[in-house]
Amino acid sequence: xxxxxxxxxxxxKYQARCIADVKADTDHTSFLTGTLSLKEExxxxxxxxxxxxxxxxxxxxxxxxxxxWDLASCPFDQRIFSTVFxxxxxxxxxxxxxxxxxxxxxxxxLERIASLDAHSSKIKCxxxxxxxxxxxxxxxxxxxxxxxxxxxxxxxxxxQSQESAGVLHSLSGGAWDPHDYNALALTSESSVQLWDLxxxxxxxxxxHPHVRNLDYNVKRKYMLVTxxxxxxxxxxxxRMLKFPVLDLPGHTHWTWTVKCNPEYEDLILxxxxxxxxxxxLASPPSGDKPTTESFDSPYKPVDPLLNSYSDYEDSxxxxxxxxxxxxxxxxxxxxxxxxxxxxxxxxxxx
Numbered sequence: 001x002x003x004x005x006x007x008x009x010x011x012x013k014y015q016a017r018c019i020a021d022v023k024a025d026t027d028h029t030s031f032l033t034g035t036l037s038l039k040e041e042x043x044x045x046x047x048x049x050x051x052x053x054x055x056x057x058x059x060x061x062x063x064x065x066x067x068x069w070d071l072a073s074c075p076f077d078q079r080i081f082s083t084v085f086x087x088x089x090x091x092x093x094x095x096x097x098x099x100x101x102x103x104x105x106x107x108x109x110l111e112r113i114a115s116l117d118a119h120s121s122k123i124k125c126x127x128x129x130x131x132x133x134x135x136x137x138x139x140x141x142x143x144x145x146x147x148x149x150x151x152x153x154x155x156x157x158x159x160q161s162q163e164s165a166g167v168l169h170s171l172s173g174g175a176w177d178p179h180d181y182n183a184l185a186l187t188s189e190s191s192v193q194l195w196d197l198x199x200x201x202x203x204x205x206x207x208h209p210h211v212r213n214l215d216y217n218v219k220r221k222y223m224l225v226t227x228x229x230x231x232x233x234x235x236x237x238x239r240m241l242k243f244p245v246l247d248l249p250g251h252t253h254w255t256w257t258v259k260c261n262p263e264y265e266d267l268i269l270x271x272x273x274x275x276x277x278x279x280x281l282a283s284p285p286s287g288d289k290p291t292t293e294s295f296d297s298p299y300k301p302v303d304p305l306l307n308s309y310s311d312y313e314d315s316x317x318x319x320x321x322x323x324x325x326x327x328x329x330x331x332x333x334x335x336x337x338x339x340x341x342x343x344x345x346x347x348x349x350x
Contacts, residue, residue, distance in 0.1 A: 008056050014336055015035065021321060021330070047059065080096070096112055114150065114156050122141055124172055129181045141171065169189070170189045171186055188211075192226060208226065222238040225268060227255040269319050275333065279305070309331070318331065
């Protein structure tokens with residue numbers, strides 16, 4: 001189904017790739033996004049959806065010293081977030097705090113409260129455990145996985161453990177299992193790797209090349225969704241990894257990112273380099289335990305595509321569901337355009 005946009009727009013001054021829901025803000029539907037400019041001082045925008053849902057308001061605009069390649073909001077403190085940034089060939093990562101009186105300051109400055117500076121390879125992303133307070137943070141570079149202990153009161157982060165994935169595996173990103181804070185899934189050039197943070201060892205893998213992005217289903221234990229360059233979207237049951245339990249067609253060009261809804265268990269967003277955002281209702285076969293038969297031929301629902309938002313002019317790299325209002329999502333295209341949409345017209349009736 002093709003659909004135009006009834007969404008609310010907001011424009012950044014520069015190009016951008018990443019946007020995050022401010023989960024810890026329980027009073028407003030708000031998002032953080034950061035820019036990616038080679039020549040200019042980059043910016044972090046704190047934007048809020050108005051109470052009427054008809055306007056995006058800039059709550060705070062902060063300067064950031066480098067190009068922002070990854071941004072993640074702290075799930076238990078709305079003023080804290082992390083970024084991965086670059087300056088030429090140099091990459092770094094840090095945890096930042098928004099000043100408490102930022103709305104009353106003329107030029108509010110972000111406070112760098114911790115530098116994640118143990119990396120020697122190109123840093124790809126930082127991960128917070130997605131559901132509630134947890135004093136650990138993960139950072140991933142092309143070869144290594146780092147587990148940090150983050151102390152908000154002392155404003156520092158220390159490496160707790162580190163492990164290499166090996167030179168044959170070029171890591172590109174990951175997701176933290178919301179059902180198990182010892183479990184991670186990492187993307188690499190040739191596979192999806194499942195890791196246990198207690199042993200800092202790989203426990204299993206899915207051999208699929210060119211996985212761009214992945215996300216765990218918050219409402220369904222053992223479910224992992226992957227986005228791949230050309231073969232679309234696959235949904236996996238982690239108890240049996242021989243075949244995906246469900247295939248979705250994805251996008252007409254590369255499928256870049258996927259996000260599972262925080263409340264509606266089978267609702268998935270995807271975005272791609274075809275300048276589109278797709279909304280899927282993806283219901284895997286029912287049953288608590290998978291069987292061999294159910295994996296031999298992936299189940300295909302009649303029409304899993306609920307809507308396609310196709311009025312973007314550039315590749316869409318950023319997606320974020322609102323945890324506060326889970327029928328709302330924000331998307332970010334490379335040209336710096338933020339659009340916030342409501343999926344209420346497409347939600348399945350209970």
